[in-house]
Each structure stands twice: as C-alpha cells, then as structure tokens.
Amino acid sequence: MDKIPPFQLRNPNYLIRQIGQRIRTHRKARGWTQAELAERSGISLSTLKLLEREGKGSLQRLAKVAVILNLDGELRELFSATPAYASLDEVEATHRIADRSR
Structure with a gap:
C-alpha cells in the first residue's frame, strides 16, 4: 500500500479549508x-x-476562535513536539559541520 498521502491531503489550500469546516462543525455543535x-x-x-468558508484569516483570529470553541489545546499541540535542536547556535553548528564535509 502506498504510504504517501494523496496530494489533496498534502495541499495547503485543502488543509485550510478543512480547518474552516472544522470550525463550522464545532460552532454548530454548540x-x-x-x-x-x-x-x-x-x-x-x-x-x-471567510474563515469558515475558505479557511482564510490570520493566525491571531484563528487563535481567538479556537479559544472560544475550547480548541486552543489542540492548536497548542500542533507545534509542541520537542525541537530537534536546543538552540539556534546548535542548528548553525550542525550546518557548518555539514558544509565542511562536502
């Protein structure tokens, strides 16, 4: 079975429309x-x-709606994974090492 998700699911426009639809669903559920x-x-x-129909709007407005719909925990989890690097210096050092090995 193909492990790569269909392009439609990896399309940013599709993703933001799905977010808008999810907001609508949660609003109507209330x-x-x-x-x-x-x-x-x-x-x-x-x-x-516009946010519900097309998923378009600022991150600030999305966060405001998420808080009111009690979805802010899910929004926080989007980027809560432990970063691969402890600091920007560590990232830059890794790139310097990679550049030297070429």
Whole structure:
C-alpha cells in the first residue's frame, strides 16, 4: 500500500479549508450562529464567514476562535513536539559541520 498521502491531503489550500469546516462543525455543535461566535471571539462576522468558508484569516483570529470553541489545546499541540535542536547556535553548528564535509 502506498504510504504517501494523496496530494489533496498534502495541499495547503485543502488543509485550510478543512480547518474552516472544522470550525463550522464545532460552532454548530454548540448551537451558535456565525454572529454569536464572531461576537464571542471578538472578530468581525465577515472575517468569521471567510474563515469558515475558505479557511482564510490570520493566525491571531484563528487563535481567538479556537479559544472560544475550547480548541486552543489542540492548536497548542500542533507545534509542541520537542525541537530537534536546543538552540539556534546548535542548528548553525550542525550546518557548518555539514558544509565542511562536502
């Protein structure tokens, strides 16, 4: 079986639309209108509509909506993995070593 996910699943545009759909699903599960979620999260209704429909909006606005929908823990987990390097100096040192070995 092919272990590489289909291109559609690796497409950033597809991903952001999926995020928008997920926001809509969570909003509807709470019985809220778009206007209610927009007001609760402090963003404009037009911004929320665009976020839900196309997944478009700033990371700040996404975070505001995630907090109100109680999804902020999941948002935090996106990048919570332990970094491969302890510092930027370590990253740069690794690249210097790789450059010397070429």
